[in-house]
Amino acid sequence: MTIFAGVLLVILILVVIAAFYERERMHRLYSLHEEKLTAEVRQREQEFNRRMYELAILKELGERIGYSLNIEKIIDIITGSLSQFIEYCGVAYMLIEPEKVVYKIHLEKSVSRKFIDNVRDTMLESLSALLDKKLIKNQVEETLSGAILVEELEDPARSIFHIPLVIGEKAVGVLTVADTRNGLYKEAEMTILYKIIRQASQAVTRLGDVVKTEQRKLNAMVSSMAEGVVMTDNDYRIVVVNSAARRMINALEVGEVSIFNFIDNLSGRFDIRGKLEESVKLNKILTADEVFIGDHFYQIIVSPVKTKVLGKEEILGGVVIFHDITHEKELERMREDFTSMIVHELRTPLTNIRGTSELLKKRMQELSSEKVSASLDLLERTSYHLLTLINDLLDVAKLESGKFTVYKKMENLNDIIKDVISVFTNQAQDKNLHIRVLFDDKLPLLEIDKMRISQVMQNLISNAIKYTTQGEIVITTKNQTQDVLVSIRDTGLGISEKDIPTLFSKFRQITTSAHEASGTGLGLVIARGIVESHGGKIWVESEVNAGSTFNFTLPIEN
């Protein structure tokens, strides 16, 4: 019993010991695992943090790049938050620009001048190698920021790491981190930096492509605009200029147009630079009316060019739009000419009527009977002339407002024309002009306004007599089945080709020859209105010094 109990006790003790050891073993095993696990977790956590940082920086980049293609700005964003992740005394970038090399270094810790120069020289060297182009110190434009320089710190840059900046397969610069300590940067640790730079440059490249496509569309639109368009950045460098603007300053063939081309060409008439400055400064649209450039009149609009970046308004520059108002000015001038012509035509006879009646009233006794009779003659003739003129003006006003009406009846056209001719026989004979008639005797009766068609004939025949000094006037009628053609041919002055298009319009150019014989020119405007009211057409064929033929048609009603 005792032995059994002893054995049992030993076994129990052994079991307990074994269990203890097992527990220990398990515990050790577990804690080993735990250690490993912790390390793994920590590593994951670190990686997660990196990833988060990467994502954050890429997101920020994405947003900013969304509005900017400025590489310098993008690199500023990257370098601005790099210190959370990599240790360095300074982070720098070097970019190639047409006339210079930009070198920007941001210091996390104070270093000496030597350090700055170290970094610059190695960057310049690697950039030269990268671009296969000799770059010299003189071209470098340096910008320093961050911690201050302390000359007592003599440590040179012992660790330097360069990453090329490539945009659209083209190297544009170098990004560099540097520290005074030795052996700090291992290729493997720098993968994230590579990744960021690569993503950023890919984004810029992609965006560049999109922008190029958009720009092409925009350029196509801007260049096909009739308005001249010039856009400048805030330093008055021309960003956009279309061919209308180039044509305006005679710079179609000039390769690169600068603001100075515009300043020189517009000097004394429009201060393009001053206006752009004012517009951007006041954030206001400015306009200038009636600026005469070349041989055209322009209305000029100057506006700031704004964009919203992350909800904040940013001024990119200014745009100048040249709107050609020459045609409007011409119309305005013609209207003014017309008005002053009418004023003259009304005032002249009225002045004569008033002067003559005053003379008769005050000096009747002193005047010879011939003078009195001539004066009364003048009063009658001039009043009649004024009345005709006022009737013409009324007719034109009616035509313009669409209130001109014709009262048509079945009439014999040849008879109407014969009656009109009889009125002019004496006048023609006085000038030794022969009026010849070639009537088509197979004309049907026409549905026309006798009074109005007589008015057209009176106008055309009196013009023919007025502008003809020798020869004849031939009046023809002809049945053309659909309509009747009436022609009045003279052997007079003729009308120059450039005057023909405006001959039947109110705002005709009053050339000297037309002015010489005087008159308002309204007769032809009314003649056209009458003919068109009948559904016909009126036109002229003419040769200077050979004569003119005025033709019009009147439709035959079926």
Place this chain on the structure above:
Amino acid sequence: MKVLIVEDNDDYINLLNTEFELAGFEVVLAHDGLEGIEQAKNTNPDIILLDIILSKTLGFSLLRQLKKDDQIKSVPVVAMSNYSSRENEEKVNSLGAVKFIDKGSYKPSQIVEEIRQILERGKSM
């Protein structure tokens, strides 16, 4: 007193002719710019009354020509027009006319009176 009238409207020139003659002037008429220059040279007028809207030569250029000619430039010129405007008035004054007359607001008898006064002022100086 001899007045030269350059005016292309027949009725108006006749009217002025009658008024001036009744007022005792000796009158020379010219119906266009060319005739105006010729008469100015040939007839030695004391004063010239010039319409500035002439059909063949614009009155302005005629005025300029008159003031360039050594023989005529001392003869006072009174410009007249149916287009009264400050612009026309300033222009004729700058070209050397002694007065601008708006035909609409002066009766012919008043024009005669103006001319007489200008000639009297000239004499007393």
